[in-house]
Amino acid sequence: MGDTHSRIMAAAAKKQLAPLGFRQQGRSRLWFADRGSWLNVVEFTPSRWSKSVSLMNAAHWLWIGAGFMSLNEAVPSQLHVEFETEEQFEGAAREIAQAAQINACLMDERFPSxxxxxxxxxxxxxxxxxxxxxxxxxxxxxxxxxxxxxxxxxxxxxxxxxxxxxxxxxxxxxxxxxxxxxxxxxxxxxxxxxxxxxxxxxxxxxxx
Structure with a gap:
C-alpha cells in the first residue's frame, strides 16, 4: 500500500488491536498477539492492482516449528475497502479495524487452551x-x-x-x-x- 493509506490503516489497527495485546510486525500489514504456544494474527492484505485492503484473521501455531508466519487456521473476511480520499479511507480503515478486533476476540474464544x-x-x-x-x-x-x-x-x-x-x-x-x-x-x-x-x-x- 502507498504511504498515506498504509499510515491510516496502521493507526486504525493500533487503536483497535493494541488493547488486545497485538503488535505490528515491523512496518508490515500483519499484526499478531502472543498467546504462548500460538499467535492470534490479523493481516490487512493489500491489493496488487489497486489502493485497497482486505481483512484476514488467522492463527499461527508456534508448536509446529514452521519457520515462517504460516496461517494455520485462516478466516478471510468479506470486507474490502478501496482508497479514494484520505477522509473516506479513515472511516473505511476504522470499520475494517473494528471488524478485525471482533474476529480476533472470536479467535481467542475458539482456542482458549x-x-x-x-x-x-x-x-x-x-x-x-x-x-x-x-x-x-x-x-x-x-x-x-x-x-x-x-x-x-x-x-x-x-x-x-x-x-x-x-x-x-x-x-x-x-x-x-x-x-x-x-x-x-x-x-x-x-x-x-x-x-x-x-x-x-x-x-x-x-x-x-
Whole structure:
C-alpha cells in the first residue's frame, strides 16, 4: 500500500488491536498477539492492482516449528475497502479495524487452551481431503495427538505423511511417540525457536 493509506490503516489497527495485546510486525500489514504456544494474527492484505485492503484473521501455531508466519487456521473476511480520499479511507480503515478486533476476540474464544486447539486440528485432519491429511494438516494433528499422549493417533498421522515439507519434521518426532516428556521437550524447542525468530520473550515455564 502507498504511504498515506498504509499510515491510516496502521493507526486504525493500533487503536483497535493494541488493547488486545497485538503488535505490528515491523512496518508490515500483519499484526499478531502472543498467546504462548500460538499467535492470534490479523493481516490487512493489500491489493496488487489497486489502493485497497482486505481483512484476514488467522492463527499461527508456534508448536509446529514452521519457520515462517504460516496461517494455520485462516478466516478471510468479506470486507474490502478501496482508497479514494484520505477522509473516506479513515472511516473505511476504522470499520475494517473494528471488524478485525471482533474476529480476533472470536479467535481467542475458539482456542482458549491447547486442548481446544488439539481437538480442532485432529478433527480437521480426520475429515480432510487426503492430500491435506498427508501434508501440514496431518502433521499438525500428529503433533497435537502426541502432546495429548494419544499414541496411536499420533503415530498414524505422522507415519502417514507423504509431503516432503513435513516428512522430515515428523521423522524427528516419531522415535519419541509414547515418551511424553521427550516428545513435549522436542516440541518446546519448536516453540522456543519460533519465538526467538519473532523476537518474542522466552516462555517460562515452557509451553508443554
Amino acid at each position: 491447547f486442548q481446544a486447539i488439539a481437538e480442532f486440528v485432529i478433527e480437521r485432519a480426520e475429515s480432510s481431503p487426503e492430500r491435506l491429511g498427508l501434508s501440514w494438516w496431518g502433521y499438525e494433528a500428529g503433533v497435537a495427538a502426541g502432546l495429548l499422549g494419544r499414541v496411536d493417533e499420533s503415530s498414524r498421522f505422522l507415519r502417514g505423511l507423504t509431503d516432503d515439507r513435513v516428512v522430515s519434521r515428523a521423522a524427528n518426532l516419531l522415535p519419541l511417540i509414547g515418551r511424553l516428556d521427550a516428545f513435549s521437550s522436542a516440541v518446546n524447542i519448536n516453540v522456543a525457536e519460533e519465538r526467538a525468530r519473532l523476537k518474542l520473550v522466552a516462555l517460562e515455564p515452557p509451553a508443554f
